Amino acid sequence: MVSLSNHEVGYANLGTTSSFDRLRTRSTDSQDQNMSFLSDTAISFRREIGPTLRSWYYIIFGLVQPLLYLALFVPLLGAIPGPEGTSPLQWFVPGMVVMLVLFTTVSCGWALTEELMSGSFERFLATPMSRPAIMVGRALKELAPLLVQALILIVVATPFGLVLHPLHMLLGLAMLMLFGVGVASLSYALAIASKHDGSLFYLVSHSVALPMMLLGGVLLPMTNAPAWLYIASRFNPLTYLVEAERALFMGEIFVMPVLYGALVAVVVAVAGLAVGVSQVRKASL
Amino acid sequence: MIHARDLTRTFKTKAGPVEAVRGLSLDVAEGELVAFLGPNGAGKSTSVRMLTTLLPLTSGSASVSGHDVVADPAGVRRQIGYVGQGTGSGPYHRVRDELVTQGKAQRMTASAARKRADDLLGMLELDGLADRPCASLSGGQKRRLDVALGLMHTPPILFLDEPSTGLDPHSRANLWDHITSLRKASGMTIFLTTHYLDEADTMAERVMVMDNGIMIADDTPARLKADLAGDTIHVSVLCEDQSGNAAEIAQNLPDARETRVDGRDVAVTLRDGEAVLPEFIRRLHQSGIEAISARVVRPTLDDVFLGLTGRSLREAAA
Ligand SMILES: Nc1ncnc2c1ncn2[C@@H]1O[C@H](COP(=O)(O)OP(=O)(O)O)[C@@H](O)[C@H]1O
Numbered sequence: 222m223v224s225l226s227n228h229e230v231g232y233a234n235l236g237t238t239s240s241f242d243r244l245r246t247r248s249t250d251s252q253d254q255n256m257s258f259l260s261d262t263a264i265s266f267r268r269e270i271g272p273t274l275r276s277w278y279y280i281i282f283g284l285v286q287p288l289l290y291l292a293l294f295v296p297l298l299g300a301i302p303g304p305e306g307t308s309p310l311q312w313f314v315p316g317m318v319v320m321l322v323l324f325t326t327v328s329c330g331w332a333l334t335e336e337l338m339s340g341s342f343e344r345f346l347a348t349p350m351s352r353p354a355i356m357v358g359r360a361l362k363e364l365a366p367l368l369v370q371a372l373i374l375i376v377v378a379t380p381f382g383l384v385l386h387p388l389h390m391l392l393g394l395a396m397l398m399l400f401g402v403g404v405a406s407l408s409y410a411l412a413i414a415s416k417h418d419g420s421l422f423y424l425v426s427h428s429v430a431l432p433m434m435l436l437g438g439v440l441l442p443m444t445n446a447p448a449w450l451y452i453a454s455r456f457n458p459l460t461y462l463v464e465a466e467r468a469l470f471m472g473e474i475f476v477m478p479v480l481y482g483a484l485v486a487v488v489v490a491v492a493g494l495a496v497g498v499s500q501v502r503k504a505s506l
Numbered sequence: 507m508i509h510a511r512d513l514t515r516t517f518k519t520k521a522g523p524v525e526a527v528r529g530l531s532l533d534v535a536e537g538e539l540v541a542f543l544g545p546n547g548a549g550k551s552t553s554v555r556m557l558t559t560l561l562p563l564t565s566g567s568a569s570v571s572g573h574d575v576v577a578d579p580a581g582v583r584r585q586i587g588y589v590g591q592g593t594g595s596g597p598y599h600r601v602r603d604e605l606v607t608q609g610k611a612q613r614m615t616a617s618a619a620r621k622r623a624d625d626l627l628g629m630l631e632l633d634g635l636a637d638r639p640c641a642s643l644s645g646g647q648k649r650r651l652d653v654a655l656g657l658m659h660t661p662p663i664l665f666l667d668e669p670s671t672g673l674d675p676h677s678r679a680n681l682w683d684h685i686t687s688l689r690k691a692s693g694m695t696i697f698l699t700t701h702y703l704d705e706a707d708t709m710a711e712r713v714m715v716m717d718n719g720i721m722i723a724d725d726t727p728a729r730l731k732a733d734l735a736g737d738t739i740h741v742s743v744l745c746e747d748q749s750g751n752a753a754e755i756a757q758n759l760p761d762a763r764e765t766r767v768d769g770r771d772v773a774v775t776l777r778d779g780e781a782v783l784p785e786f787i788r789r790l791h792q793s794g795i796e797a798i799s800a801r802v803v804r805p806t807l808d809d810v811f812l813g814l815t816g817r818s819l820r821e822a823a824a
């Protein structure tokens with residue numbers, strides 16, 4: 222009934238690695254880990270993106286969404302003057318992209334809860350895969366469709382007055398991806414910490430994301446805000462990111478807002494990953 | 507292959523600390539098939555998850571295949587296959603994809619992983635399911651897939667946490683057929699947990715009985731039963747007034763532990779019932795007592811557990 226390959230039969234020997242072999246594997250460990258971070262990220266990303274790419278309705282909706290946003294927004298923008306005589310889209314599109322990234326990544330821990338409970342996440346933790354790579358791969362899976370949507374948004378907005386600054390815009394998107402990896406990791410950490418309690422996860426993630434978005438001047442400018450609100454917005458990391466994106470979409474690059482935004486993205490990414498990995502490490506799933 | 511010394515794990519919960527594992531020491535040699543038997547909540551999963559680097563230890567030390575679980579977790583992970591208590595496959599992923607991903611995660615090349623995946627699909631009777639999403643598999647098929655995932659990189663040690671829980675009897679038997687034949691061919695060390703008595707009894711060469719976070723017995727099922735429970739000889743005598751004398755004779759048999767009388771029925775618990783029965787009948791006959799029926803009742807591991815804890819595992823597991 223069961224046929225066994227040679228592979229299986231010759232196996233018993235593998236258990237008796239010589240101490241020399243053992244020493245050798247140990248000494249190459251750290252090097253091994255650095256090299257495998259990228260390939261592990263790729264493994265994790267490919268696993269997660271598979272079902273997404275096979276789901277035609279996901280793809281259709283994903284492609285239609287940005288068009289819908291523009292269709293609902295562009296008519297509203299007619300009366301508003303854009304910055305420095307440009308189209309208001311130059312100001313709105315970056316804000317919209319930031320909003321997309323924030324909301325998708327903040328809630329992506331949700332997708333993990335199912336796997337946390339079922340045991341398939343644990344299965345990967347029992348392999349030599351790098352833990353940060355498992356997280357980054359998952360986060361990139363959430364970010365990849367956003368990247369496509371952002372590109373569609375930019376391309377479709379061009380005929381309506383958006384001026385293209387391809388390199389600046391790509392840099393802006395890269396910065397957002399970095400930020401997104403950090404937020405996604407924090408979201409995974411929250412999912413683990415709120416231990417299978419979906420409503421707690423939802424409550425916390427949204428009570429953080431929504432104020433952050435409003436306070437970040439993502440959709441409405443903070444310049445007209447009362448003093449206290451403006452000051453509060455200065456303590457919101459998202460503010461700096463949005464300002465950096467707007468500068469980049471205006472074609473500016475060597476300006477302070479871009480530097481601040483880049484710093485925010487890097488700090489969020491590093492801190493997010495650190496928190497996420499430590500949660501995984503001490504998680505008693 | 508597996509060594510643990512004074513492992514403990516305490517969980518902090520709102521209701522106070524839970525001492526899930528309290529001082530576990532064990533040694534498993536290469537090629538052994540060991541079962542951890544114990545009721546739900548005994549600390550089996552917690553122990554396995556410490557040995558597989560999934561859970562930090564509160565205190566103690568452990569090594570698997572020469573790698574320390576704290577100092578060199580990656581080394582441990584390369585050497586083990588881990589089949590957790592839950593479902594390892596993701597519902598939206600396809601069967602073969604999951605296997606290949608697992609292989610790559612275990613540092614196999616893509617082509618080796620694909621070949622191994624196809625081999626395992628055949629071995630575990632999963633052929634034909636390769637392109638199906640895992641959610642569409644039956645309970646038994648999902649569990650066989652979990653085992654296949656654990657075996658992808660042909661690990662020298664396989665950990666199975668309640669591999670057959672929740673399966674119907676047919677799927678359980680089928681899963682065990684696969685595990686035992688895989689083992690026969692590979693000589694893998696297998697460490698499994700179960701709360702099914704019959705399973706530990708028939709499958710494991712060595713049973714570690716766990717209760718309340720500690721190991722209370724560790725031996726072959728046969729020796730556990732002989733030492734801790736023993737056989738029971740039941741003899742019915744012709745006249746009820748002879749049963750008192752018969753009980754006295756029974757009590758003097760070699761290794762006799764406990765004698766009970768119930769009407770014409772005399773029962774005696776001792777080490778090796780089948781070997782002692784002829785002698786018992788002969789002595790009865792010498793004393794002029796006629797036995798009209800006799801049987802030897804073999805103990806189960808439940809009797810062992812009952813003897814050790816005063817509780818039945820069947821109740822404890824429920
Ligand atoms: N993550 C956890 N947090 C708190 N308590 C836990 C956790 N995991 C297990 N326990 C407790 O530890 C004890 C042992 O659990 P476990 O090892 O799962 O037992 P078994 O696998 O033998 O059924 C139980 O009392 C359980 O409630």
Ligand SMILES: [Mg+2]
Nearest residue numbers: 550551591668
């Ligand atoms: Mg368990």
